[in-house]
Amino acid sequence: MAKSFTELVEIVYFTPENAKFYETKNGFAALEAFIPPVVKDDLDEILAEEGGNANSGVVTTQDGGKVKKECVWQDLGRVFFHRAFPYELPDEFISVLDKDNKEHGIIRALSDFDEKSREIINKALKRKYYCPEITKIYSLKDQFGYSYWNVETDNGKMEVVLKDTFSSIARISDNFIVITDISGNRYKISDLENFDRKSYRKIELFL
């Protein structure tokens, strides 16, 4: 059955009132939420509703009308997070997804939640987004079309190899760059203005 535009774009915002984050025994983030019932297997719901969207929050009545499903507290189990604006707004508009990447809802701002919930969410986000911050560049050598960087990051000293250095550096803003190495690892320099001057001169020509 065709969905209306509102049904398609309906967003559930998670707040402390309708969402309780907790940690599973193995350290993963999980969620109990007060939302319309979520069906794990879409197929069952579709068969029952004759073509409706299981998780739309709306049911079709017998006379063809649409009513919202009743919200209930339910344990959604392990959830995954995804930043909608990873660079501009890292702590806002965070999508909460299930393991099949279906969105349960969105956290408008992390600051809405208490410290414990924030800690759980931040831990999960830190585990998802691995992007060491480069604090210093000890050496940078060009050879055979690759560049070899010896750097200090917030995760210790690292060696980074870039293929085609110019294309491997993405300028997010005037002050923020992200470097992708030959394996696909990412590194960032989030504050070029205050970056170590000696290190900056080593990469200046690539910026």
Next chain:
Amino acid sequence: MKHKDFQFVAPEQIAVKNRVKEAIGGDSITSIFEYNLSFDNQRAYGAVALSGNKVFFSEGDGEVKTLAVSDLKDIEAICYVGCVSVEYNDGGELRELCRSDMLNAENIQRFVKRVRAINEGRSFEFDEEEKNVLCPHCGTPFREGSKICNKCADRKKLVRRLMGFAKPYATALVFAVLLYFVTSGLSLVSPMLQAHLIDDYINASPVNVGGPDFSGFYLTVFAMLGVAAISLLMRIIRSIVIAKTGNKIIVALRKAVFDKIPMMSMGDISRRTAGELITRVTSDTQVLKNFITGLVPEIVQQGTLFLAIIPALFVINWKLALLIVIPMPLISLMFFAVRSKIRRMYRRQWHANSNVNTILHDAFSGIRVVKVFGMEKAEEKRFERAIRSSADISFRNERTWNLIMPVANFLIGIGEYAVLIVAGFQVIDGVSTIGELSQLLAYVGIIYGPLRWMAFIPRRLTEAMTSM
């Protein structure tokens, strides 16, 4: 395992991998990979191995643990942003086995595929090798689609193999090299004739009442003309021979490369993109042909010229020759120092221009999308930013080039001024003649050509080695 200052594989990583291998003992290892992150994405060193129906793993200094493959239900490699995690179902609860940055991502996924295949009672679809992005000996990245390390490869063997393609045309190449020698020799003769012309005719004291003997004067001038004409003819013949031979060599090279491709295994072919294979057949063979017919003869010529002129300078005037030779190492170093900066500058410009082309391509090929979303103004602004950036970079490069190169060339030529001063005084004192001075200056001018040229050899050799 080191690459100069780099240590791509930490000793702790090697140690833990060896410990896992020891724990397995003599049994065969189906799959083994390293991982380098802990549960909270801190640096860690660990290894996981699959042997038979058991999985062995260890992290840091911890003991080696084992799990049955059947315990790793619903095992999955989950790709995050910049890292990958292996998770499995442990009695209804998800548990993480290990995680790593992207360096080990492919090996991890291969391991997971194999474990799943065992759990599902399937055989592996095809036997993939553990893939190393970096050379295990020196850490240099392999060129994409290749398993040959640029640094560790036996270059002599590669060059011998390449020269095998030139062997059928050895006569023509030797002839071209001989012509190089002839033209180099002739370039030494002209200054001698000039010196003779100046000293014995133009600047000679009149010995007879009737004036100097002009028949000798005309002979010398015609000799100089003859030398120039022969030199020109030699260069024309050489160019034709090189062009003909080069074309034959490139045909042979391209045929050999193309014939090799269908003979490769499916695994090898699928590891490479169509673009890479095409580049191998077209661009790489061109680079190699230029190496055989261009770079090698030029090295011979420039080297010979350089080695021939130095003794000639010492014979003419050893003091002045020392004055020219001593600053040479410094001048060469200066060129080397400047060379890499200039190369980076122009690579940056290439990228800026490439960015402009990309925007144009996107805008034209996606013009309907642009119009549907009313993005004409946005695309205009994007294009304007790109061309301004390209223009700024171009301007900065030209400015830098025009600051550095004239100064560098001037400094190179400063030897000439030093020679002019010293030799000038010698002429005034009657120790040297004007003809000798002009001959010396001509040789100095000739010698700085090879010097400038040699500064760019390493880059051209590198290109050739990469293509090999």
